[in-house]
Amino acid sequence: MGEMKQSVLMKKGAEASLYLADWHDRKVIMKKRLPKKYRLPELDKQVKTYRTIHEPKLIHEAKKAGVPTPTIFLVDVESATIIMEYIEGKQVKKLLSKTSRSERQHICLEIGELIGKLHRYGIIHGDLTTSNMILNSEGKIFFVDFGLGEKSKELEARGVDLHLMKRALQSTHFRFAEECFSTVIEGYSKMLSSENVKNILGKIKEIEKRGRYIAEREGD
Amino acid sequence: MELYCLGIESTADDFAVGITTFNGKILANIISAYVPMEGGIHPRKAARHHARVASRVIEESLKNAGIKPRNLSIIAFSQGPGLGPCLRTGATVARTLASYLGIPLVGVNHCVAHIEIGKLKTDVEDPVTLYVSGGNTIVSAFDSGRYRVFGETLDIALGNCLDVFAREAGLHQSVGEPFGAVVERYAAKGKRLIPLPYTVKGMDMSFSGLLTAAISLLKRGEHKLEDLCYSLQETVFSMVTEVTERALAHTEKEEVLLTGGVAANKRLQSMIRSMAEEHDAEFCVMPKEFAVDNGAMIAWTGVLAYKYGVVTPIEESVVKLKWRLEEVEVLWVK
Ligand SMILES: Nc1ncnc2c1ncn2[C@@H]1O[C@H](COP(=O)(O)OP(=O)(O)O)[C@@H](O)[C@H]1O
Numbered sequence: 001m002g003e004m005k006q007s008v009l010m011k012k013g014a015e016a017s018l019y020l021a022d023w024h025d026r027k028v029i030m031k032k033r034l035p036k037k038y039r040l041p042e043l044d045k046q047v048k049t050y051r052t053i054h055e056p057k058l059i060h061e062a063k064k065a066g067v068p069t070p071t072i073f074l075v076d077v078e079s080a081t082i083i084m085e086y087i088e089g090k091q092v093k094k095l096l097s098k099t100s101r102s103e104r105q106h107i108c109l110e111i112g113e114l115i116g117k118l119h120r121y122g123i124i125h126g127d128l129t130t131s132n133m134i135l136n137s138e139g140k141i142f143f144v145d146f147g148l149g150e151k152s153k154e155l156e157a158r159g160v161d162l163h164l165m166k167r168a169l170q171s172t173h174f175r176f177a178e179e180c181f182s183t184v185i186e187g188y189s190k191m192l193s194s195e196n197v198k199n200i201l202g203k204i205k206e207i208e209k210r211g212r213y214i215a216e217r218e219g220d
Numbered sequence: 221m222e223l224y225c226l227g228i229e230s231t232a233d234d235f236a237v238g239i240t241t242f243n244g245k246i247l248a249n250i251i252s253a254y255v256p257m258e259g260g261i262h263p264r265k266a267a268r269h270h271a272r273v274a275s276r277v278i279e280e281s282l283k284n285a286g287i288k289p290r291n292l293s294i295i296a297f298s299q300g301p302g303l304g305p306c307l308r309t310g311a312t313v314a315r316t317l318a319s320y321l322g323i324p325l326v327g328v329n330h331c332v333a334h335i336e337i338g339k340l341k342t343d344v345e346d347p348v349t350l351y352v353s354g355g356n357t358i359v360s361a362f363d364s365g366r367y368r369v370f371g372e373t374l375d376i377a378l379g380n381c382l383d384v385f386a387r388e389a390g391l392h393q394s395v396g397e398p399f400g401a402v403v404e405r406y407a408a409k410g411k412r413l414i415p416l417p418y419t420v421k422g423m424d425m426s427f428s429g430l431l432t433a434a435i436s437l438l439k440r441g442e443h444k445l446e447d448l449c450y451s452l453q454e455t456v457f458s459m460v461t462e463v464t465e466r467a468l469a470h471t472e473k474e475e476v477l478l479t480g481g482v483a484a485n486k487r488l489q490s491m492i493r494s495m496a497e498e499h500d501a502e503f504c505v506m507p508k509e510f511a512v513d514n515g516a517m518i519a520w521t522g523v524l525a526y527k528y529g530v531v532t533p534i535e536e537s538v539v540k541l542k543w544r545l546e547e548v549e550v551l552w553v554k
């Protein structure tokens with residue numbers, strides 16, 4: 001991977017460790033997916049490889065859809081490592097519950113528009129939480145962490161994606177969850193036809209009703 | 221004078237009654253399982269079973285506890301979530317008992333009860349809980365007054381996925397052996413990992429696509445059944461372990477509790493234990509008697525709620541089929 005200087009562990013997440021490093025005079029993030037002892041080694045390898053290849057692809061595509069993402073510099077499948085641009089800013093998770101109401105609405109509207117742009121382009125993020133969104137000093141929001149994403153324009157996939165966003169708001173910003181989610185939808189609605197939005201909202205309702213016995217769903 | 225609560229559980233295929241004291245001593249815990257002749261649970265048939273066994277199970281519980289009905293202070297019942305006909309049968313029994321004895325009724329959320337009995341029976345105090353059964357797959361943790369759901373299934377429950385596969389494969393259960401245990405038995409003899417869809421989306425997971433894929437491989441008959449069971453288990457358990465790990469990292473809690481019927485699976489236990497160790501978190505698994513749907517957990521949660529002033533007037537005691545864990549205000553946890 002070449003001249004990597006001074007790498008500092010920035011975050012040890014559940015899935016990956018993120019290092020902040022200097023690389024060819026650039027500040028970069030090195031995201032390394034760690035092996036999981038609980039998984040069979042072959043399954044572990046499959047999962048890590050898939051995500052390491054997949055994530056940079058989607059990050060790249062998202063840019064084309066008009067969604068700010070870090071630039072990818074290098075991918076090393078063998079060590080499950082991605083080297084990408086470091087985005088200087090704050091996790092939306094850390095500020096959303098603390099900021100003013102109008103700022104919160106502004107952010108949520110923007111998030112909604114960005115999700116709309118992804119979906120319009122056929123990208124599903126797969127892990128829409130406020131910890132995967134970074135607000136930089138210019139007020140631009142970047143999306144990261146596309147490892148669980150996919151290419152799809154299916155109603156189901158879009159519905160699940162937004163449902164995850166809603167759930168993340170409920171578990172992390174519960175005091176403002178409803179307000180935030182409806183603003184997200186407001187932003188989202190700017191990007192897709194009202195017909196589309198209506199269908200997706202219907203889908204979210206349906207998804208929320210699932211999760212119990214098949215017997216029950218089959219009409220009891 | 222000791223105070224007693226009788227709890228009635230009837231969200232799905234088991235009718236169960238438990239009796240606890242207000243101090244958390246469990247005096248009785250009796251489960252009567254409805255075993256369908258074939259196929260999955262039929263809610264109305266299960267409900268008929270519940271109605272048939274109700275008075276016998278209640279009498280037996282009182283006998284085990286060594287108390288008389290008039291010694292009871294409150295009646296608790298599982299008000300949801302669950303299957304309509306089953307829930308309604310339990311609720312009717314609970315209402316009748318409470319009004320006959322002239323004592324308060326307390327409606328309890330079934331998922332909250334699984335967590336509370338876990339805290340009573342093991343060392344955990346503030347865990348990330350993985351609750352996996354035939355009807356539920358939920359990763360939760362306490363935050364600001366409620367048990368928040370961090371991850372769950374987007375379609376069918378993990379236990380249901382194993383059961384349906386076992387039925388499709390025509391696996392034979394011995395008496396009292398749950399399908400999940402049969403799959404575990406076969407999986408133990410499997411060696412080859414067959415790729416199956418590994419579907420984690422955010423903190424949620426999906427099992428129905430994977431189940432369909434596993435069944436179609438089964439029908440093609442190219443693989444050994446042992447290998448299919450092995451691959452199915454490895455894949456679904458890795459998925460729930462990953463989601464539990466994400467919740468643990470996110471919440472920074474120091475304990476993991478494994479409960480629900482599927483918690484009895486040794487391979488799942490070893491995966492969750494290994495994950496917890498890596499995070500220096502304590503791992504606790506519920507003993508089977510209290511991991512499956514049971515009445516003691518309902519009684520104990522009823523006591524906790526009642527002590528904080530929760531009572532359920534008859535007119536508000538209608539069952540809630542889709543009652544979510546995070547809708548419940550958990551007043552007794554600070
Ligand atoms: N390119 C980046 N620049 C700056 N911060 C980043 C970058 N990528 C990720 N992060 C930060 O690191 C955290 C973890 O990275 P992420 O890709 O989401 O990994 P994980 O799978 O562990 O969640 C993110 O929540 C974000 O705050």
Ligand SMILES: [Mg+2]
Nearest residue numbers: 013131132145
């Ligand atoms: Mg992330």
